[in-house]
Amino acid sequence: MGNQIVETVIGGVVLAFAAIFLIFAYRTADIGSGGNGVHLTARFDQIDGLNVGSDVRMSGIKVGTVTSQDLDPQTFQAIVGLSVDSAIKLPEDTAAKVASEGLLGGSYLALEPGGADELLESGDEITYTQSAVNLMDLIGQAIFSAGSGKSE
Structure with a gap:
């Protein structure tokens, strides 16, 4: 049961970093700035x-x-x-x-x-x-x- 909680937390951290990366890439690439x-x-x-x-x-x-x-x-x-x-x-x-x-x-x-x-x-x-x-x-x-x- 302890392993499932750790895996869930690590998965959440990975998803959070992925979201931060996508937001950074979106703003840096000037997508939608037209x-x-x-x-x-x-x-x-x-x-x-x-x-x-x-x-x-x-x-x-x-x-x-x-x-x-x-x-x-x-x-x-x-x-x-x-x-x-x-x-x-x-x-x-x-x-x-x-x-x-x-x-x-x-x-x-x-x-x-x-x-x-x-x-x-x-x-x-x-x-x-x-x-x-x-x-x-x-x-x-x-x-x-x-x-x-x-x-x-």
Whole structure:
């Protein structure tokens, strides 16, 4: 009977630690934080490496999160939904580009504000975009352009 009480207490402690860990992970990952920001969309030809939950950064500082990804069946462009902190006021000529964190790192969405007087509001679309640069394509171009030099 004494062993059953000890096992029950240990099980309760394990469940309590699991609950604490899940709450910590939920808050750290910013899950569900998209509800209080400005919701915008942007269209890209390629979004290689960009996933739902990826950072949206401005000047290297996280200001939002990628909330959705869809494919436009008419233009075959990727439509990216993002949520930006409502304290950040973005001009309507803001540019968005898919940037890489490094050679082995993931991708994030970089915002570069413009100089327009009008501001983007929730539901607007960022019209100036730059797609992801495919590193393998760049390496291939460099190899083939170096090998195509003619020696006389």
